[in-house]
Amino acid sequence: AATAALQRSRQLHPLHVRRAAVSHVEQLGGRMRRITLGLEAGTPPIPWVRLAVGDHVKVAFPHPTTGELTLPTVVDDRPSLPEGAQRPVTRDYTVRGVHDADQTQQVTIDFVVHGTGPASTWASGARKGDVVGLLGPRGSMTEPADARRYVCLADETALPAVGRWLEEAPAGIPLEVVVQVPDATCLVPLPQRADARVTWLMDEEEGTLAESLRSLPPEPGDYVWAAGEAGTMVQVRRAAAELGVGGEALKPSALQVDGYWRRGVPGRDHHEPLES
Ligand code: FAD
Ligand code: ZN
Known part of the structure; x- marks a missing residue:
């Protein structure tokens, strides 16, 4: 790959x-x-x-x-x-x-x-x-079907998309999923899949999505997909840039980040820049 x-x-x-x-x-x-x-x-x-x-x-x-x-x-x-x-x-x-x-x-x-x-x-x-x-x-935006590994970072709002990743990603490609939820009451059953590892972060004390990305860390051929709260996504994008995802240092690799909502902002448009 x-x-x-x-x-x-x-x-x-x-x-x-x-x-x-x-x-x-x-x-x-x-x-x-x-x-x-x-x-x-x-x-x-x-x-x-x-x-x-x-x-x-x-x-x-x-x-x-x-x-x-x-x-x-x-x-x-x-x-x-x-x-x-x-x-x-x-x-x-x-x-x-x-x-x-x-x-x-x-x-x-x-x-x-x-x-x-x-x-x-x-x-x-x-x-x-x-x-x-x-x-x-x-x-419809079809995700790449040829990665070495998928890395999916999500909050609760992106769990439906994570469910789709687990069900629809091509067999044989490892899927590393990290989900951050406010607390243990927010756990939701996810589809089972061979080649997948799902880690739940229950609150800030168990770390952030950006820290999880740093601890993986991404390798050439990895496709990093992240969606959730916009401020959290800014952190993820920064960490990914530091790690070289999508850049020359880690070729090939790619990063896709989407801010699904922003704390304190009703009805935010996700087509706006992440920082806004
Ligand atoms: P709003 O009126 O938009 O916001 C009211 C207040 O609640 C604001 O302060 C806001 O910051 C806060 N808020 C909004 N969402 C949350 C949240 N999840 N947790 C805590 N506080 C929040 N959401 C889903 O639940 N399921 C999905 O499948 C899903 N898919 C999405 C796909 C895309 C492409 C995008 C862009 C967003 C998706 N979302 C999903 C997120 C959802 O659109 C937002 O959470 C939206 O703001 C919810 O609208 P609302 O009317 O409940 O709250
Ligand atoms: Zn849209």
């Missing part, structure tokens, strides 16, 4: 705005709620691309007091609302899985119920029949 190319590939999808109703709610453990949503009949299915672990939809929530769900239509591949209509609140969520049942596509999303915020609040009270909108995914 010294010749690993470590290339990701992107595929774009036409925008769809889908209505979906809760068909099943399951407490996965800790504060993770698995919510399965059935697409309205006749809705185009959400594309499923193997190893596109970062695939996400914008979940659009009903108005918290009126309960009304205002969804845009699609005009020229963009969301469009009538003049004066209020845009629904949306938040990004990983497409954890899809399957077909009763002739409708069922979409699984795992929500961290963390306390405040429209998404967390909706998820904590979600019941069968509740309706949301799903916008996107706009594209």
